[in-house]
Amino acid sequence: MNIIVIGATSGIGRTLFEKYATDGNCMGIVGRRTPLLNELCQEHPNTTVTATADITKLDETAQAIGTFHARLKGIDLAIVCSGTGDLNPSLDYALELPTIDTNVKGWTFVIDTLYHIFEQQGYGHLVAITSVGGLRGGSMAPAYSATKAYQINYMEALRKKAFKSGGHITVTDIRPGLVDTAMAKGDGLFWVMPVDKVADQIISAIRKKKTKAYVTKRWHFLAIINKNLPFTLYRLL
């Protein structure tokens, strides 16, 4: 398969890259940290194409995706991992802005660009790593939970659009709970899952063409409780 991973330099995206590349797939990888992209490319030099891009910079993002489109000659699977978020209990607007720029403005450009490519090809599987954190507003990181809610709804919109257009495009929303990467911030975190296990479950969900999947599976249980908890109880957590 020809696979693109946007946000492949660390954490979930990097682990997905390593697993898919080891399985012999042709890979296109994006991130801002060029040395890390080069390091990954050296692991699988004959089957990896890299492009440095900050997804909040639309020109360089369009160029990066265009490079893969041209070099790989068809994209079977695109996984959008890029994301950011900060704890912001003091509601500092300057801290919220990069989260909104990355998780909403840049992310939407990436998702739309990939969706258009799949429409032109007549096939393709679009995957976004959203978050369990998008199911409810979180007081410690308001922009993070709100932007992840945006992504969850956007992916549902595209799933509906794909269905109405004949179902040639598959749209999968992956919702991780806490994962042991740089993104998991704060004290007293619980059920922090190893990234390797999370990546295996993501690959399994993608293979099964799931519409959405909670990873790891135990987080599905927590997500159901979290989503249905009345606000009078939720506010106490």
Ligand SMILES: NC(=O)c1ccc[n+]([C@@H]2O[C@H](COP(=O)([O-])OP(=O)(O)OC[C@H]3O[C@@H](n4cnc5c(N)ncnc54)[C@H](OP(=O)(O)O)[C@@H]3O)[C@@H](O)[C@H]2O)c1
């Ligand atoms: N870890 C968790 O507990 C958790 C839970 C739920 C959901 N998630 C989601 O999982 C996704 C991956 O996060 P992670 O846990 O693997 O954390 P991570 O190790 O910090 O990875 C984040 C990735 O996003 C890329 N990225 C960030 N800003 C970018 C930008 N402006 N342009 C291009 N790429 C950018 C980073 O690459 P560069 O820095 O090289 O650009 C990096 O490859 C995120 O969307 C996150 O919200 C994580």
